[in-house]
Amino acid sequence: xxLVELVDELVEEGPYRFRIEQRDEMRVPGVVFASRxxxxxxxxxxxQVANVATLPGxxxxxxxxxxxxxxxxxxxxxxxxxxxxxxxxVSPGGVGFDISCGVRLLAADCDREELRSALPAIMDALDRxxxxxxxxxxxxxxxxxxxxxxxxxxxxRYAVAEGHGExxxxxxxxxxxAVADADITQVxxxxxxxxLGQVGSLxxxxxFLEIQEVAEVYDEPAANAFGIARGQVCVMIHCGSRGLGHxxxxxxxxxxxxxxxxxxxxxxxRQLACTPVHSPEGQAYLGAMAAAANYGRANxxxxxxxxxxxxxxTADVRLSLVYxxxxxxxxxxxxxxxxxxxxxxxxxxxxxxxxxxxxPELPQPLRKFGQPVLIPGTMGTASYVLTGVPGGDAFHxxxxxxxxxxxxxxxxxxxxxxxxxxRLKRDGIAVRPLSWRGLTEEAPEAYKDVSAVVAASEGAGxxxxxxxxxxxxxxxx
DNA sequence: ATGTCC
Numbered sequence: 269x270x271l272v273e274l275v276d277e278l279v280e281e282g283p284y285r286f287r288i289e290q291r292d293e294m295r296v297p298g299v300v301f302a303s304r305x306x307x308x309x310x311x312x313x314x315x316q317v318a319n320v321a322t323l324p325g326x327x328x329x330x331x332x333x334x335x336x337x338x339x340x341x342x343x344x345x346x347x348x349x350x351x352x353x354x355x356x357x358v359s360p361g362g363v364g365f366d367i368s369c370g371v372r373l374l375a376a377d378c379d380r381e382e383l384r385s386a387l388p389a390i391m392d393a394l395d396r397x398x399x400x401x402x403x404x405x406x407x408x409x410x411x412x413x414x415x416x417x418x419x420x421x422x423x424x425r426y427a428v429a430e431g432h433g434e435x436x437x438x439x440x441x442x443x444x445x446a447v448a449d450a451d452i453t454q455v456x457x458x459x460x461x462x463x464l465g466q467v468g469s470l471x472x473x474x475x476f477l478e479i480q481e482v483a484e485v486y487d488e489p490a491a492n493a494f495g496i497a498r499g500q501v502c503v504m505i506h507c508g509s510r511g512l513g514h515x516x517x518x519x520x521x522x523x524x525x526x527x528x529x530x531x532x533x534x535x536x537x538r539q540l541a542c543t544p545v546h547s548p549e550g551q552a553y554l555g556a557m558a559a560a561a562n563y564g565r566a567n568x569x570x571x572x573x574x575x576x577x578x579x580x581x582t583a584d585v586r587l588s589l590v591y592x593x594x595x596x597x598x599x600x601x602x603x604x605x606x607x608x609x610x611x612x613x614x615x616x617x618x619x620x621x622x623x624x625x626x627x628p629e630l631p632q633p634l635r636k637f638g639q640p641v642l643i644p645g646t647m648g649t650a651s652y653v654l655t656g657v658p659g660g661d662a663f664h665x666x667x668x669x670x671x672x673x674x675x676x677x678x679x680x681x682x683x684x685x686x687x688x689x690x691r692l693k694r695d696g697i698a699v700r701p702l703s704w705r706g707l708t709e710e711a712p713e714a715y716k717d718v719s720a721v722v723a724a725s726e727g728a729g730x731x732x733x734x735x736x737x738x739x740x741x742x743x744x745x
Numbered sequence: 746a747t748g749t750c751c
Contacts, residue, residue, distance in 0.1 A: 274746085303747095308746090340746090365746050365747065366746040366747080367746095369746075394750070402747070402748065402749075403748050404748075462747095462748075470751090471746075471747080472746085472747085473746060473747085473749095474746085475746085508746070509746095510746090510747085511747065511748070513747090514746065514747045517746095517747095518747090596746090678750095
């Protein structure tokens with residue numbers, strides 16, 4: 269299938285909404301939520317949107333969020349749902365290598381001014397305590413194989429049961445902190461080996477732990493229900509399932525790549541390796557993916573617990589969980605398709621679930637306002653809290669972040685580390701990087717404008733903006 | 746994203 273110049277052929281069919289017409293092997297059209305500006309240089313990733321539209325069982329459309337960029341097989345910012353009972357497939361590439369990567373937001377019982385004098389000491393304590401960067405290192409040590417198995421099955425629930433959090437945390441976690449269908453027999457020895465020493469660690473690249481201030485509130489009632497107010501201090505944690513999730517993706521892509529032909533499936537790109545949800549390989553992947561999902565949540569739970577201890581002993585400040593949501597997962601969900609309710613495998617890769625107000629899976633205090641959606645920005649800019657809206661499109665999904673525009677290599681070539689250091693100092697942002705080189709690769713200029721991404725998402729009717737947060741302190745790998 | 750190539 270050759271689709272030329274997709275950018276020029278996009279059909280504008282609504283505000284911040286473009287269609288890629290169905291043709292050739294595509295089973296559905298593509299729908300891209302964005303502005304023309306955000307789609308500059310998006311040709312390769314639009315081709316990936318079209319490729320995803322060829323997958324067996326895909327329904328309605330192959331979607332892309334405003335922060336779309338090139339990814340493994342599927343674009344990052346992609347949403348694709350397949351009909352489980354009509355031969356629909358599951359594809360590891362539709363979740364990505366960092367299974368269950370996500371964001372957690374904690375609200376402090378103080379405002380910026382009250383924290384000002386204690387901030388340097390808190391940053392120094394976090395700098396010493398938070399494991400980060402590539403390779404081994406985690407907060408939960410020693411950690412046995414038996415404990416890992418229980419964590420893969422119990423997620424945040426297990427972490428809290430072992431003393432690493434509060435019961436209330438679980439009510440503010442997607443799926444109550446754990447998914448039930450983890451199958452640890454599908455997690456390889458190698459994945460376990462990599463995961464053992466990394467429980468409670470940030471990782472590297474765009475993952476971070478930030479102390480932030482609520483700079484602006486756009487929706488008072490929703491912000492109130494979420495427990496945040498202007499001027500309030502928050503902590504945002506962005507990380508995933510580390511080497512364990514990566515290894516699970518690697519293992520199951522290989523298995524599916526070898527099995528695909530047996531199901532008569534051909535795909536335009538081998539990176540779209542997939543098998544039916546009901547196949548043994550599909551079930552194996554979903555079971556292992558669920559285990560990685562639990563690992564990711566427990567990872568964020570351990571980091572929250574350590575951050576809480578530091579805030580408490582350094583500044584007598586308490587942190588309560590606003591919400592924890594992943595932006596790299598596949599889920600079996602029921603949605604209405606052409607007037608009938610269907611069981612769908614919804615892949616969200618660099619896309620965030622955004623349940624609307626009234627959704628039964630939302631905890632009671634939030635239900636009236638919709639699901640909190642947490643959008644990590646880039647250091648030195650802003651992060652956002654959004655909420656789901658009634659009738660939300662793309663199976664109730666929205667954006668997940670800024671999305672890179674410069675490669676790491678180009679960022680290092682064009683951005684002077686000393687200049688970045690000076691700008692952060694000028695803006696009063698305390699940074700504790702593991703390496704200044706790594707920090708330079710993550711400079712704001714290397715990313716799309718997160719505010720434009722959020723504006724396009726709201727303009728497309730995918731979510732509503734609740735609050736904007738700005739960084740006071742950044743801990744990074 | 747990732748023991749940034751078993």
